Amino acid sequence: MENKKILEIKNLVKDYGTKGFRTKVLRGVSLDIYENDFIAIMGPSGSGKTTLLNILSTIDHATSGTIRLNGKDITHLKNKELSKIRKDKIGFIFQDYNLLDTMTLQDNIALPLSLHGTANTNCIAKTKEMAALFGLSTHLKKYPYQLSGGQKQRGAACRALITAPEIIFADEPTGALDSKSSRDLLECLKHANEEGKATIMMVTHDAFSASFAKEVYLLNDGMIKCKLTKGKDRKEFYDRIIDVQASIGSDFV
Numbered sequence: 643m644e645n646k647k648i649l650e651i652k653n654l655v656k657d658y659g660t661k662g663f664r665t666k667v668l669r670g671v672s673l674d675i676y677e678n679d680f681i682a683i684m685g686p687s688g689s690g691k692t693t694l695l696n697i698l699s700t701i702d703h704a705t706s707g708t709i710r711l712n713g714k715d716i717t718h719l720k721n722k723e724l725s726k727i728r729k730d731k732i733g734f735i736f737q738d739y740n741l742l743d744t745m746t747l748q749d750n751i752a753l754p755l756s757l758h759g760t761a762n763t764n765c766i767a768k769t770k771e772m773a774a775l776f777g778l779s780t781h782l783k784k785y786p787y788q789l790s791g792g793q794k795q796r797g798a799a800c801r802a803l804i805t806a807p808e809i810i811f812a813d814e815p816t817g818a819l820d821s822k823s824s825r826d827l828l829e830c831l832k833h834a835n836e837e838g839k840a841t842i843m844m845v846t847h848d849a850f851s852a853s854f855a856k857e858v859y860l861l862n863d864g865m866i867k868c869k870l871t872k873g874k875d876r877k878e879f880y881d882r883i884i885d886v887q888a889s890i891g892s893d894f895v
């Protein structure tokens with residue numbers, strides 16, 4: 643049986659500016675995201691990756707086109723309904739972690755559960771479970787300033803995953819990390835996708851990060867130029883992504 647369709651994106655267009663000074667950033671993006679997908683969107687700087695992610699995650703509005711979440715058109719919902727969707731259905735991982743400095747890692751990870759009114763003992767148990775998966779068990783009592791970038795980002799990933807949202811959006815999650823921390827985070831996301839059945843959409847300009855996903859979409863000139871699907875081997879997928887990037891153009895880095 644085919645997995646459930648979570649997002650259906652049809653013909654998304656995004657313009658910035660006013661008449662006479664219009665920039666077309668997205669020129670008709672269509673794609674479907676199914677439960678348990680792990681999708682990477684790649685494209686050069688300025689190609690509209692963040693714009694697309696912000697629209698899909700309901701932070702921004704499209705100029706035209708439709709987005710259906712679980713079959714329901716969310717394109718024209720009011721802010722109150724959108725913030726409920728963000729709280730209940732979506733998890734976020736940002737490039738710069740966005741942990742709250744005044745809270746311990748434990749409390750940062752548990753925050754979405756607390757906001758949902760989950761009992762404290764359940765919050766603690768679930769946080770410990772997530773922290774163990776992401777190699778953070780011995781760091782839970784620390785504050786963000788006492789953690790490395792990699793530890794903070796793995797904490798942010800735990801926070802995004804803890805409520806088992808319908809979909810996780812990650813914008814350049816390895817952008818501020820060194821190669822070892824990047825690999826650790828990506829392995830954890832891959833594990834969450836394969837074992838935890840999380841659905842992940844990640845934006846990146848980096849072929850190494852993208853090769854951890856199951857599918858890669860290449861965005862250029864505001865349109866999806868092609869879709870690549872991973873075989874069994876990550877290294878082979880990485881080489882294929884590099885080859886296709888090179889064939890599309892030299893600005894595609």
Ligand SMILES: Nc1ncnc2c1ncn2[C@@H]1O[C@H](COP(=O)(O)OP(=O)(O)OP(=O)(O)O)[C@@H](O)[C@H]1O
Nearest residue numbers: 658659667685686687688689690691692693694847
């Ligand atoms: N609020 C805005 N007003 C006007 N133009 C904008 C706005 N936000 C983004 N843009 C323009 O839209 C284009 C796409 O920006 P976006 O941030 O989506 O790119 P990106 O692919 O995420 O790039 P990067 O890899 O550098 O993060 C850019 O040309 C940018 O200047």
Ligand SMILES: [Mg+2]
Nearest residue numbers: 691692693813
């Ligand atoms: Mg961006």
